[in-house]
Amino acid sequence: DIVMTQSPDSLAVSLGERATINCKSSQSVLKSSNDKTFLNWYQQRPGQPPKLLISWASTRNSGVPDRFSGSGSGTDFTLTISSLQAEDVAIYYCHQYSKSPPAHTFGGGTKVEIK
Amino acid sequence: EVQLVESGGGLVKPGGSLRLSCAASGLTLSNAWTNWVRQAPGKGLEWVGRITRTSEGAPTDYAAPLKGRFTISRDDSKNTVYLQMNSLTTDDTAVYFCNTESYSVLSNWGQGTLVTVSS
Numbered sequence: 001d002i003v004m005t006q007s008p009d010s011l012a013v014s015l016g017e018r019a020t021i022n023c024k025s026s027q028s029v030l031k032s033s034n035d036k037t038f039l040n041w042y043q044q045r046p047g048q049p050p051k052l053l054i055s056w057a058s059t060r061n062s063g064v065p066d067r068f069s070g071s072g073s074g075t076d077f078t079l080t081i082s083s084l085q086a087e088d089v090a091i092y093y094c095h096q097y098s099k100s101p102p103a104h105t106f107g108g109g110t111k112v113e114i115k
Numbered sequence: 116e117v118q119l120v121e122s123g124g125g126l127v128k129p130g131g132s133l134r135l136s137c138a139a140s141g142l143t144l145s146n147a148w149t150n151w152v153r154q155a156p157g158k159g160l161e162w163v164g165r166i167t168r169t170s171e172g173a174p175t176d177y178a179a180p181l182k183g184r185f186t187i188s189r190d191d192s193k194n195t196v197y198l199q200m201n202s203l204t205t206d207d208t209a210v211y212f213c214n215t216e217s218y219s220v221l222s223n224w225g226q227g228t229l230v231t232v233s234s
Contacts, residue, residue, distance in 0.1 A: 001179070030219075038219040042160075049212055049224040050152075050160065056220075093160055097219035102176040104150065104162040104221070 002027050002098055006107035012115040019081040021110045023094035028074050029057075030098055038097040041070055041079045044109075045090045053092075054079065081112070089113055117141040117223045119213050124228030127203055135198040135228055137213030142223070145169040145191040148216040151198045153209035154227070161209075165216065166196060203232045 003026040013019045023039070030038045037057040042050035052061045054070035057077060067082045081088055094107040119142075123135040137149065151163035164177035166187045175187045186199040196213060210227040 032218065036218075040220055042221070044160075049214075049226055050221075051224070052220065052222050061222075095160075095221065101179075102165075103178065104152070104165075104219075106152075106160040106162070109159045 002096065002103070002105045004094055004096060004105050004107035006092075006094060006110050008110060009108070010111040010113065012113045013081075013084045014115045015086065016083050017115075019084050019088070019112055021079040021092050021094075021112075023072075023077045023079070023107050025075045025077075025096060027098075029077075029096050037073060039070075039072070039077050040095045041068075042093045042095060043088075043090045044093065050093060084112070084114070086114065117215070119215070119223055119225035121211060121213055121225045121228040124211065124230045126231045126233060128234055129204055129232055131203050131232070132199070132201045133203065133230060135200070135211055135213075135230070137196040137198070137225060139194050139196075139215075142215065144189060144194050144196055144215075149187075149189070149196045150214050150216050150221060151185075151187065152212045152214060152221070153207075154212070155206075155209040158209075163198065163211070200230070203230075205232050208232045 005024045007022045039057045041054040043053050044050045058070045069080050071078050091109045091111050093109050118140045120138050127133050148167050150165040166175045184202050189196045210229050212227045214221045214224040
């Protein structure tokens with residue numbers, strides 16, 4: 001089974017500072033026939049369902065501020081918040097899809113707080 | 116606007132069964148891949164399973180540990196997807212979310228429904 005390992009488990013960042021979250025997959029993340037990587041990032045604020053932030057490793061979802069960016073390939077991926085805002089306090093999850101067998105796998109989550 | 120609304124959660128005794136519903140508006144579920152994802156209290160996200168489009172024969176896939184106890188189905192006339200859960204244990208206590216999937220991206224999520232398994 002594929003395992004997604006996020007680090008750190010939590011981090012506290014000052015307002016306006018950068019937050020970096022890492023996600024490592026136990027296997028290379030699947031790519032589509034048009035070379036897109038099946039790696040996504042979600043934000044979950046307290047008491048809310050997850051919300052899609054980044055798809056295909058680096059494509060921001062509609063309405064997501066440009067301070068959020070995703071990067072990486074293969075087994076190592078990163079979500080960066082370039083200038084932390086108060087509304088970014090949340091847990092962030094990486095997620096990948098595998099075809100054989102079909103399954104969705106999430107990382108354990110990274111809690112982001114204000115220092 | 117796409118909206119998914121889960122219902123059917125509640126308190127159930129160990130060994131019992133429960134059926135959750137995921138009703139959609141602004142979207143025809145027969146044309147969507149619909150997943151169930153759960154979240155135990157204070158824990159992370161765990162994929163439960165999914166059902167594909169009616170036009171594809173609606174095959175289902177499940178997380179290996181849950182196969183055999185959980186069944187996903189759909190009623191196209193009600194635009195609703197169901198999650199039938201049997202032989203429940205305390206480990207199944209969680210908020211259950213439904214969401215729609217497009218090219219591996221889980222884009223639309225409901226608010227979730229809480230299932231508590233306790234004697």
